[in-house]
Amino acid sequence: MLSTDICVRLRNPTLLASGILGISYPVLKRVYEAGAGAVISKSISIEAREGYKNPIIVKTEHGWINAVGLANPGVEYFAKEIENCDIPLIVNLVGSNEEEFGKMVKILDNLKIIAYEINFSCPHVEKVGLEIGDDPELVYKIVKKIRSLSKKPIIVKLGLGSSNMIEIARVANDGGADAITAINTIRAMCIDIDVAKPILSNRIGGLSGAAIKPIAIRCVYELSKAFDIPIIGCGGIKDWRDAIEFILAGASAVQIGSAVSERWLDIFNEINNGIMQYMLRKGYKSIDEMIGIARY
Amino acid sequence: MLSTDICVRLRNPTLLASGILGISYPVLKRVYEAGAGAVISKSISIEAREGYKNPIIVKTEHGWINAVGLANPGVEYFAKEIENCDIPLIVNLVGSNEEEFGKMVKILDNLKIIAYEINFSCPHVEKVGLEIGDDPELVYKIVKKIRSLSKKPIIVKLGLGSSNMIEIARVANDGGADAITAINTIRAMCIDIDVAKPILSNRIGGLSGAAIKPIAIRCVYELSKAFDIPIIGCGGIKDWRDAIEFILAGASAVQIGSAVSERWLDIFNEINNGIMQYMLRKGYKSIDEMIGIARY
Amino acid sequence: MRIVEIEDVIDESPTIRTLIFNDKITANAKAGQFIMVWLPSIDELPMSVMIPYKYDEKLYAAISVRKRGISSTYLYSRKKGDKIGVRGPYGRAFEIKSERSLLVGGGTGLVPLIRLAKQNRCHTLIMGARSKDEVIFEQLARSMVDRVIVTTDDGSYGLKGFATDPLEELLKEERFDIIYTCGPEKMMKRVLEIANRYGIEAEASLERIMKCGIGLCSSCALDKYILCKDGPVMKGSIILGLEEFGKCYRDKSGQLKSTI
């Protein structure tokens, strides 16, 4: 009843968002066992990255702002970390150009991972993420390169950059992307007025949590109107109501990020149960029937 | 102690944001008398606009989403509305091209208004606002045109569009803009999951309120680092703490929008008092001393 | 936005119906406050809060709608089981005084007065209608108010004439401490002028176009007042000093248009 399709069939529509508990395989496996439909790794880069100095996150009134700085063990190490992967794992990749992505895919493609998610939208690290995602030509080249090297589904993860999201989605789609995740965090900042300093060591970070949900809903709505490929909604989901809102807006599945911090790993089962109750109440038999119906 | 400069000296740094109570002169005057440092009109267009059908606003968990549709009586009518203006009033203008702006400025320029604010950032009306604000060439032409017709300060109001805010600010500055307001609402949507429909008649609207504050703080910070002209902060301010955060980020003044709905007209005095207490506690003698100090 | 189901529909007249729904928050509304009623995909309209007849007043509320244009007719046609959205209650209510009060209302303007009479003992209610057909809430009113006087323009029921006719007569003979009124603006104007003439405190619940309902859009501006915040109920003494009252209103673009 809860199963859904994002170019690969999932047992339910709730995914662990990238960057949340996504570095250690035993932890990823535990999250899957706790109820997630699939799990996504932290963004992996060609070399290991320590990330920014602390503080890397600050809770604001209605969300969180983080600048982890893409800390990750690098692709070679991570390939070993997940070599015995036996869960539906999507590996999220970040890089600066098509060569880097090509190298990473070559290292990973023989592993039992179910898809790639390409982070075109990290808002707080230079020369990767959004800076790439704002360049249509580069997005096209990168997706095309990965497509040429792998048969696995490619999901592109978009955010609010200095470009038109629909246009970037279009070139990604042209390059061979199979699905779109929207959205990543939004560039933001928090200053403590008592000490008159930005809190994050990187000063600027990305806003996640309830604050960004209405923006993410709008993006999913616009993308799902414009494209026929699956859209994966992400941004501010903390309960089944939020998840349903994304599905009605046009999402085939949803990702849960910062809210994991508050509800912990039960959140996946809680949301899935809530969705199921809603479907029973409304008479829906499959997630499919609900996707995008707020459009009509 | 509270006076500040945004190319024109104001008695205090709290302005009424555009679109809030900004159509009737008696109401604008009342807001000024209630304590605002200056008031800004609703966006005025060349022709009268009825705006969208209801619902035009919806309260979400952490903000509001509105799609008023730029309802306004048109420039000729509004010029009569404010003909006896004797308060510091800034007229906000919206239009599609430099001719429209030129016509409006000619009609308004003899009135006793203290500045123009150009809305390059309304996120939910086609062919005006953001669609213009995303086009650097057009922004340049419009500001240049107004500059050629008027000696009054020109404030450009920017938002999160599909372009680089710093670049748009730069061309506006090149064209002759004297100050920048950041930010307008952010394109967003709210779907009611019970009836499975978007709530706003226009489906998509602009998110305001506390949700967008961290994003607005970041924009003010980036703009004030990049430019020497006054930045006016706007987005999610509901108390003196928020106002101070904007000032520390680099704002010379702030605008209060949706929060007026909750604290009503007392909000201006409340925020001004709070700022004054803070200054006394911290030993600041003028707003000037505080502007942008979180940058260092 | 709260989605509620219509649980009962009551025909009040050939053009007015009362829709009853379960909503604790609206049930708490004070007399004179209004809610914004969302008709998904159609419109959103301000409506005064009505009492829920036999339903539990702590849990239920109602609206009484007259079919006029497209949206009100759509709302009027909602049936038991249909869903509408509500937000609010908003605005300033009647100030309740435990004194000898006189209520004067017409049409759906009676709605807040009925709620007032329910929440507070009221002495006399004068209700005006065009004709017998359009007399509403009479039974209800009689069960709550000490004295009810009905007028019809055409004399087809009750006294012939306007609601303001018996008002003058009563004031000549009896002492009242406060007058509450709601109905067509012209009627309210006359009521307030009469009250003023007799030196009696008065409050009226006014109407203007309401878009946001929460003091942001200024579509409900009336002179320097914002009706959804400073009203809809305002003091007669203030209202009579307004330039726009009884003369003009702001249209959807914000231009002042004559009400005549």
Add this chain to the structure above:
Amino acid sequence: MRIVEIEDVIDESPTIRTLIFNDKITANAKAGQFIMVWLPSIDELPMSVMIPYKYDEKLYAAISVRKRGISSTYLYSRKKGDKIGVRGPYGRAFEIKSERSLLVGGGTGLVPLIRLAKQNRCHTLIMGARSKDEVIFEQLARSMVDRVIVTTDDGSYGLKGFATDPLEELLKEERFDIIYTCGPEKMMKRVLEIANRYGIEAEASLERIMKCGIGLCSSCALDKYILCKDGPVMKGSIILGLEEFGKCYRDKSGQLKSTI
């Protein structure tokens, strides 16, 4: 983030200082929980919550920091009147049991044990230090715990040897229901193994790199556990089954590095 002012500084040893501040929320921390301490423009570090000595325990809390690298040395050097930021308390605390308990700690690992002893009657505390200089909290401990045993590696004070030496001796002779430990990972490992051997329940408060402190970044991952959420206090029976405990930790990039 809550900004607090340091109101008192206490030298515990040549390298360890206790900083006391007023913060109701931290004052409510359970023994074993930690806070994230923000040093504006410098860093943010996890710190166990200490008791505030003579200050009101309902309003005050403290941290005891050893100067090591740049950030901890910066924190160590804060003076009365300086401001730091705190968030939390976070994590799983010691489970308080009203049984005969044995505490074994070393260095700043004594911090959560001191808080535990304050909140709950504890029978015996064994505290280990390298030398006499580094013995901390002794007076404090003696005022709260029935019996305090001090060991130093070099024998310059108390018993010569490691804290685990008297532990074995005691367990041979006396009955304890639970052992709580915090300190260097090697020490904790030995304590847990001994507890296990004697069939006694045990809990240990562990350390890993903590960036977010709230279960998001996974920098504190230890096998399948996330220490800021599932810990820092974990059950001995679980800890002893972990592959990484006592052997390796994740560095800032997430790579497993040997602790030896």
